[in-house]
Amino acid sequence: MDTIQKNPSQEKHSHDHDHTHNHNHGKMPIILYFSGLVLALIALVLNNDLELVQNSLFLMATITAGYHVVVLEGIGETIENTKAQKRFAPNSHLLMGLAAIGASLIGNFWEGTLLILIFSGAHFLEEYAEGRSKREITKLLEMNPTTARLMMPNGDTKIVDVSTLKVGDRLQVLNGDQIPIDGIIVSGTTSIDESSINGESIAKEKTKGDGVFGSTINGTGSFTMEVTKENKDTVFSKILQLVNQNQNNQTKAASIIQKFEPKYVTFVLVAIVLVVVLSPFLFNWTWSESLYKGLVLLVAASPCALAAATVSATLSATSNLAKKGVLSKGSSYLSQLAGIDAIAFDKTGTLTSGKPVVTNAYFSDAVNQEKMIDIVVALEKESNHPLADAILNKFKAKNKLNIQANNQLGKGLEGEYDGHTYRIGKPTSFEGVSDEYTRLNTEWATEGKTVVYVAEDNKVLGLIALMDVPNKQAKATIDYFKQQGIHTTLITGDSEMTGKAVAKQLGIDEVIANVMPEDKSRIIDEQKEKYGVTAMVGDGVNDAPALVNADVGIAMGDGTDVAVDVSDLVLMQNDLSKLVQSHKTSSKMSRIIWQNIIFSMAVVIFLVVANFLGLSNIAISVIIHEGSTLVVILNGLRMLVSKK
Known part of the structure; x- marks a missing residue:
């Protein structure tokens, strides 16, 4: 089996940007x-x-x-x-x-x-x-794809360096592969983990005509894609460029x-x-x-x-905060933190737990709810979808059923039991849904929740809503900064509807949604110009440019190594209450x-x-x-x- 290899020279490559006047004469x-x-x-x-x-x-x-x-x-x-x-x-x-x-x-x-x-x-x-903290981006470089499976005119595939790819080339991407470059799917269906780009933990289902991004991870499906951008112009390359640029410009x-x-x-x-x-x-x-x-x-x-x-x-x-689980990479950043005028937060994994949970469930009175839950659990046990764990954590089967589930991308989970076909899927994959379920779907979706329908023989009998909910320290943290007169902003790659729903729960002043990594860095510039000294709190690769560009970059300790490496303060154990303690200190x-x-x-x-x-x-x-x-x-x- 072909494997994507890393470039050894890249693994050794790192950048050290010390933006102070450094008199380093050794010992x-x-x-x-x-x-x-x-x-x-x-x-x-x-x-x-x-x-x-x-x-x-x-x-x-x-x-x-x-x-x-x-x-x-x-x-x-x-x-x-x-x-x-x-x-x-x-x-x-x-x-x-x-x-x-x-x-x-x-x-x-x-x-x-x-x-x-x-x-x-x-x-x-x-x-x-x-x-004199070193902002290492070695791990970020290691995430940059270096090889791809190029499809030849005779149908064979050849392993080539990503840097040699041209717009229009066709590539084969197998299950579990790292997508080598930005492009569009020309055949096949799959689900893709795009957290390195948008920070969202739930995989995105993709099919013909959908765009894909280099460095993201393909799921269980295989597909053919067409290259739409050169390597230097991909979204991930822009993340690298922005991190370097922001570090060089930082004073x-x-x-x-x-x-x-x-x-x-x-x-x-x-x-x-x-x-x-x-x-x-x-x-x-x-x-x-x-x-x-x-x-x-x-x-x-x-x-x-x-x-x-x-x-x-x-x-x-610095010593005091270290004992409390906050690592500071320099006292000047603590001085900056005391004087911040605005603070921006990433959503997933920062203000939220990073994992969806079931928030609502409704089944028709005309069905046996206990039986439906048994069927749902049996189907989800056969699934590798990120939502499956959340559903299984919420529902416990009274009777263990053995149902062979078929996971169809675009349709959802499907299985046969007792002469009927049961399916769990997204609302757009169903037709002829009653007003009762449509109303609940609209209501819950407006609250930023992901909704799935449960159907018997294609007739919807219930629905389940899931959401990545705010963590327990988020509300108190936002309240504290608002009491200090500090402007709060939620910056997320998620939809505006979801972003506003989370912001409403927490009382955040401003929401900026549907953003790409380069947008986050630009938004930090705008915040600095509009409000003054600005801090950014994040946990993902996509947050790296913004973390470096902010006056104070704050990473969640359980976040990606890249975010921790380029930040100024690190909150261990993903505890936002430590951020409040840091500001007070x-x-x-x-x-x-x-x-x-x-x-x-x-x-x-x-x-x-x-x-x-x-x-x-x-x-x-x-x-x-x-x-x-x-x-x-x-x-x-x-x-x-x-x-x-």
């Missing part, structure tokens, strides 16, 4: 930092009589520990940012370096080393917190401190120059006093506590960060004023700085407290 920065830390500790235990050796070790420790963060990133990023923005754009790394140099110049070598150790340590912790939102940092550093640098130059004229200080005050001001204004303002809070929040984290920032700046202002009043020196400034840093860290650690 060397950490090695240098700890080397500096060791040198500083050695200097501290030396006898004060060895002052020259002690100060030399402090100086070496300062240079070693701060080389990567202060020299490479401080100077390097300042130059890069200045070029990019076409104006002077320094960062706090540069300011900390100048503060350390200033402290050393006036003989306070330990204070200078301490500043660098704390600042560099906080920097490395923040990089760890960010996680990490700057944190509060990152936005504030350049202006603050520029202000401090200008202020120090003015203090040194103007103080002799304004305050009658000597040039020596003026220079010393300027250096004290540099140390006082160095954002030591500010640098640690986010680290402990974000690390603690991220909001609390944001409040704590602001508290830390305000406190840090208050300390800086206090030290600056004390310096001008002659009440401070470098030693006092460093002590108060480190004390404020400790307070900031402890405040952030409050996020470790887990509230159920």
Whole structure:
């Protein structure tokens, strides 16, 4: 038997798109930092009589520990940012370096080393917190078909590479095959699992003239298809292209401190120059006093506590959520989550359980309902249709009947019993149905339910309605976001009728139905433009472009590997209540960060004023700085407290 083979080169192919400014120099920065830390500790235990050796070790420790963060990133990023923005754009790394140099110049070598150790340590912790998640699309590539069965003029089939197919080629697709490319069926009937394209778990019945999509999975039937699109233009190829495009276009939102940092550093640098130059004229200080005050001001204004303002809070929040079953791929995404203005949800497997259940059933009073249920169960036991499990879970037979069932695509299940022919099928396959059943069918279908008729000798005697119902956390989740003033949207590949029925049950603000994967990505763009910061929650391959394109992509943990790989947050166990906890935690984290920032700046202002009043020196400034840093860290650690 022919099998569709995967391309080994594709299996090894992956894309790593890190949209932050990535200074990846391997392990060397950490090695240098700890080397500096060791040198500083050695200097501290030396006898004060060895002052020259002690100060030399402090100086070496300062240079070693701060080389990567202060020299490479401080100077390097300042130059890069200045070029990019076409104006002077320094960062706090540069300011900390100048503060350390200033402290050393006036003989306070330990204070200078301490500043660098704390600042560099906080920097490395923040990089760890960010996680630098890799958005792997290897699994997405593996799902892309690579070979097809091409039908030759003499009727034989030949295995060919999908990339060689042309519009008009005819292909054979056997039962269980992955459909290689987009096209239309020219002969045969089957049912196809199209979840990789539309996210819907119920297989679609297909026959001559119906369209099929590459990467979807054929069911039990075999068919012949005609290629209608080249490989690069298929729906699945567009998913790949959109994921790549959205990743390349994505920019990490700057944190509060990152936005504030350049202006603050520029202000401090200008202020120090003015203090040194103007103080002799304004305050009658000597040039020596003026220079010393300027250096004290540099140390006082160095954002030591500010640098640690986010680290402990974000690390603690990430740890807190991990214990609750939420995996965050970077603290910046938690910051974004706190400020979302809109949130979009996929339907199947996200807001719903992903599996249909029987919601309604009605049988004519003129029939023996117990007997009809026995017949229905006997027929469905012979079926491999996705609806069969739902019906069997709902109904239990009183008497076990042995009925040979024939599964006819387009007609449904059919079997003979006690001299009669019984059939379970979709309403359109029946004629002459009474008004009673037609009315119920219309009513239930309007509610987004899938209806099947049960007939004896082609006379409908009952009907069953099935639906993929909302999961138990969905309503409370939607209610929570609406209470927060956040716009909610349902984006689904399902019909508008079904989408609106689910949205009505849950109270969702907006429904966008009948969408393809590329539509979802475009809709996220529209939501961002209309409402602001937008999150997307999904679980399927078809959600991948939208998950990457959203400001915060959130995947259900039991969803496809692709959705989990490209998302920013993962909700384990498909529990939407974890999403509410994540938003509450991220909001609390944001409040704590602001508290830390305000406190840090208050300390800086206090030290600056004390310096001008002659009440401070470098030693006092460093002590108060480190004390404020400790307070900031402890405040952030409050996020470790887990509230159920």
